Amino acid sequence: MVTTLKEVDAVVIGVGWTGSILARELTKAGLSVVGLERGARRVPAEDFALPSIRDDLKYAVRQELFQDTQTETVSMRHNASETALPIRRLGAFLPGVGLGGAGTHWNGLTWRLLPSDHVLKSHLTQRYGRNAVPAEMTIADFGVSYDELEPYYDRFEKLCGTSGKAGNLRGEKIDGGNVFEGPRQNEYPNKPLVETEAGAIFEAAAKSLGYHTFPAPASNASAPYTNPEGVTLGGCVYCGHCERFGCEANAKASPNSTLMPVLLAEPKFELRTHAYVKELVYDRHARKVKAVRYVDTRTGEEFDQPAGLVILGAYTFNNTLLMLVSKIGAPYDPKTGKGAVGKNYCYQVGGGVQVFTEDKEINPFMATGAGGMNIDDFNGDNFDHAGLGFFGGAWIQCSPSNGRPILTRAVPPGTPRWGAKWKEATAKWYNHSFYINASCANYAHRENYLDLDPIYRDALGRPLIRMTYNFHENDYKISAYLTDVAVKIAKAMNPTMIGPPQARRGDFSVVPYQSTHNTGGTMMGSDPRTSVVNRYLQSWDASNLFVMGASVFPQNASYNPTGAVGALAYWSAHWITTTYLKSPGPMVHA
Amino acid sequence: MTDEPIRRRNFLKGAGAAGTAAAAALTGGLAARAETAAPAAPATAPASAAPQAAAPEPPLTLTATEAAFLTAAVDMLIPADGLSPAASDCGVVVFIDRQLAGAWGNGARLYRDGPFLKGKPEHGYQLALTPREFFRVGIAEANDWSRKTYGKEFDGLGAGDREAALRAMEAGKAEFAGLPSKDFFDALLTITMEGFFADPIYGGNRGMAGWKMVGYPGLPAVYSDAIEKYRGKVFRPPPQSIADFS
Numbered sequence: 001m002v003t004t005l006k007e008v009d010a011v012v013i014g015v016g017w018t019g020s021i022l023a024r025e026l027t028k029a030g031l032s033v034v035g036l037e038r039g040a041r042r043v044p045a046e047d048f049a050l051p052s053i054r055d056d057l058k059y060a061v062r063q064e065l066f067q068d069t070q071t072e073t074v075s076m077r078h079n080a081s082e083t084a085l086p087i088r089r090l091g092a093f094l095p096g097v098g099l100g101g102a103g104t105h106w107n108g109l110t111w112r113l114l115p116s117d118h119v120l121k122s123h124l125t126q127r128y129g130r131n132a133v134p135a136e137m138t139i140a141d142f143g144v145s146y147d148e149l150e151p152y153y154d155r156f157e158k159l160c161g162t163s164g165k166a167g168n169l170r171g172e173k174i175d176g177g178n179v180f181e182g183p184r185q186n187e188y189p190n191k192p193l194v195e196t197e198a199g200a201i202f203e204a205a206a207k208s209l210g211y212h213t214f215p216a217p218a219s220n221a222s223a224p225y226t227n228p229e230g231v232t233l234g235g236c237v238y239c240g241h242c243e244r245f246g247c248e249a250n251a252k253a254s255p256n257s258t259l260m261p262v263l264l265a266e267p268k269f270e271l272r273t274h275a276y277v278k279e280l281v282y283d284r285h286a287r288k289v290k291a292v293r294y295v296d297t298r299t300g301e302e303f304d305q306p307a308g309l310v311i312l313g314a315y316t317f318n319n320t321l322l323m324l325v326s327k328i329g330a331p332y333d334p335k336t337g338k339g340a341v342g343k344n345y346c347y348q349v350g351g352g353v354q355v356f357t358e359d360k361e362i363n364p365f366m367a368t369g370a371g372g373m374n375i376d377d378f379n380g381d382n383f384d385h386a387g388l389g390f391f392g393g394a395w396i397q398c399s400p401s402n403g404r405p406i407l408t409r410a411v412p413p414g415t416p417r418w419g420a421k422w423k424e425a426t427a428k429w430y431n432h433s434f435y436i437n438a439s440c441a442n443y444a445h446r447e448n449y450l451d452l453d454p455i456y457r458d459a460l461g462r463p464l465i466r467m468t469y470n471f472h473e474n475d476y477k478i479s480a481y482l483t484d485v486a487v488k489i490a491k492a493m494n495p496t497m498i499g500p501p502q503a504r505r506g507d508f509s510v511v512p513y514q515s516t517h518n519t520g521g522t523m524m525g526s527d528p529r530t531s532v533v534n535r536y537l538q539s540w541d542a543s544n545l546f547v548m549g550a551s552v553f554p555q556n557a558s559y560n561p562t563g564a565v566g567a568l569a570y571w572s573a574h575w576i577t578t579t580y581l582k583s584p585g586p587m588v589h590a
Numbered sequence: 591m592t593d594e595p596i597r598r599r600n601f602l603k604g605a606g607a608a609g610t611a612a613a614a615a616l617t618g619g620l621a622a623r624a625e626t627a628a629p630a631a632p633a634t635a636p637a638s639a640a641p642q643a644a645a646p647e648p649p650l651t652l653t654a655t656e657a658a659f660l661t662a663a664v665d666m667l668i669p670a671d672g673l674s675p676a677a678s679d680c681g682v683v684v685f686i687d688r689q690l691a692g693a694w695g696n697g698a699r700l701y702r703d704g705p706f707l708k709g710k711p712e713h714g715y716q717l718a719l720t721p722r723e724f725f726r727v728g729i730a731e732a733n734d735w736s737r738k739t740y741g742k743e744f745d746g747l748g749a750g751d752r753e754a755a756l757r758a759m760e761a762g763k764a765e766f767a768g769l770p771s772k773d774f775f776d777a778l779l780t781i782t783m784e785g786f787f788a789d790p791i792y793g794g795n796r797g798m799a800g801w802k803m804v805g806y807p808g809l810p811a812v813y814s815d816a817i818e819k820y821r822g823k824v825f826r827p828p829p830q831s832i833a834d835f836s
Contacts, residue, residue, distance in 0.1 A: 051835035054809050057788040069701040085713040088701040197822045239811040363825050366813040405787040405806045418667040427673050430804035509712035
């Protein structure tokens with residue numbers, strides 16, 4: 001039995017970054033908003049307090065803050081001829097659960113996509129010719145340009161107290177910042193984080209090769225900061241417990257540390273935790289979502305929450321799952337290329353090299369999730385791809401994020417995995433080693449997509465999302481090229497030795513952690529036949545439904561997606577509150 | 591290859607100072623003094639001395655045979671030497687026992703719906719077994735294989751045969767019936783490292799021996815000032831654990 005509740009103005013599904021931002025903007029516009037969060041409430045002062053928040057086993061290894069695969073997971077196969085098997089234990093990526101979502105346990109890297117990333121297909125076609133992009137590379141433009149999105153990137157950075165240094169201020173290039181970035185109207189809200197030893201070594205080596213180093217844009221406040229919402233963040237204490245942990249210093253921006261204090265005090269906002277959304281009740285004729293059906297996981301009761309406006313702000317996989325099980329929009333078919341739900345699922349491709357430097361004290365435990373130094377000389381289309389045989393690139397980073405020894409203790413190649421020799425090497429190199437990482441772009445491929453698994457089900461009885469995914473030629477080539485650059489920088493450090501270059505080879509594996517930058521599945525665009533939402537993130541098939549998050553990316557740039565996710569949320573909120581609410585209905589006519 | 595028998599160690603004793611004596615016998619020389627040292631070792635004691643005598647730890651889930659296997663195995667993976675005591679003297683078997691007895695050991699955060707199909711390595715773990723069940727099966731298989739190969743269970747072997755047996759499992763060359771020996775070895779190595787490096791509140795890393803070995807300072811990890819002051823410099827305060835702040 002399903003109980004139908006009293007209608008509210010808006011429902012937000014998932015109270016992570018995008019759900020919090022939309023809830024805040026919509027309540028400011030006078031709407032009553034209900035936030036449905038499948039996980040528990042989190043109170044930083046209680047849940048992320050010292051000393052327990054430094055528990056490496058509990059958080060980093062046993063996955064305390066992540067989605068529980070017993071409730072919901074994803075199945076994976078490498079191509080459409082195989083049977084997908086469920087990811088029984090999380091490994092490659094770590095979606096979040098609970099108030100704040102994955103915004104609780106992220107590292108804080110807050111990038112703006114490059115101007116060319118926003119218009120990727122047009123840009124590459126214009127620069128390299130009409131036939132340059134191979135047919136199987138199903139990349140597209142976002143439908144919103146960098147210049148249009150710039151004020152919203154700015155808003156998100158100000159919300160987060162992002163630390164960094166501008167490299168392009170209103171068109172003026174500034175050494176020491178990222179000179180490849182699009183023009184910014186404003187400097188970062190906080191000065192860069194303190195440089196680490198590894199970052200300093202990288203900076204000197206990269207500069208000696210003529211590359212342009214800059215500190216990463218980090219939503220780990222380098223100094224206490226009060227954001228425009230009036231919420232104060234603490235200064236980063238460089239504890240080396242960012243990724244996979246909550247922040248006890250309230251220095252890492254998260255929905256909890258930046259918005260929740262005002263949102264939870266807002267009478268027009270009601271948070272319902274343990275509210276697990278099962279499907280959207282879709283009226284195909286009216287082309288609207290009538291209600292959001294959810295299960296109260298404390299009691300098992302089901303409710304329909306009717307709402308005038310529905311914001312789908314769950315994780316990439318859940319957004320796509322809810323569109324598919326609710327039968328909103330046409331599922332993507334890789335054989336015909338038709339349909340858009342589940343299309344252009346993308347990930348991230350790794351590359352890089354480990355450096356061993358006997359005479360340098362790295363102190364890897366003094367770290368933040370987003371400190372260190374970087375270059376963008378080989379990112380996106382910042383370098384000429386003519387004749388290279390691939391598109392895309394990577395930001396190259398030297399940013400040891402932790403020295404937590406359960407997982408972080410590199411040893412030189414050839415070291416046994418155990419025994420006295422392993423001990424000797426581990427003790428010797430723990431403080432004298434770090435990684436240079438190339439976070440490579442992953443451009444959409446016709447054969448990579450998401451759909452519903454025909455065999456495996458989640459705790460609510462729904463099919464799992466099935467990922468048909470593998471790396472393809474473009475990915476291997478980017479990784480090889482960028483790993484060569486990383487090796488060149490590593491050698492310029494005059495290290496004692498380097499590890500084997502980590503250019504990506506072989507099939508995608510769900511086992512080792514790679515990245516929680518899962519994108520696509522509900523891509524944005526300008527054509528309802530090839531996209532799921534329009535440039536305002538409004539569903540083409542349900543005008544009162546807006547979809548948030550990296551699931552709207554047509555492809556994944558090299559950068560961590562959260563900066564663009566936050567900017568797009570503010571962008572969409574702006575158009576909802578200034579235009580849509582005045583005259584509800586499709587904002588773009590196909 | 592050394593084949594002198596090592597006496598089967600008692601799990602209960604393994605938690606205390608008596609365990610150190612066996613470790614000293616195994617490695618010789620360096621740790622020998624610890625045998626007669628007072629339970630609270632002096633500050634100048636070599637790193638391989640047992641950090642402190644602890645009360646016997648009754649196992650929560652491990653059988654005596656399993657505990658004997660694990661003690662023998664983890665002490666090969668992390669042997670006593672000048673860098674640290676042997677793994678079992680650092681509480682690693684206690685750690686494994688508690689982990690297997692708890693939520694994780696019984697399948698928390700493990701999707702366990704069927705069908706259970708054989709996947710590729712890239713699909714990761716695809717068995718129906720919980721970690722507790724996996725170790726029950728794996729240890730039994732390892733001892734069966736050891737009996738067939740050497741005529742004794744694993745913990746009855748000399749150091750040379752123990753090492754050879756572990757290398758055979760690591761390479762997947764030991765033939766197990768229920769599961770690949772390589773998978774068992776990998777799980778054993780992973781949980782041993784977890785026990786050696788996790789916060790001591792879980793029963794392993796006793797005396798923060800793992801942290802001392804590498805120079806990890808532990809808690810509170812507030813480096814607002816140290817990050818600049820010690821950039822590129824040696825920073826080795828005595829480590830502290832969660833318990834030191836509780």
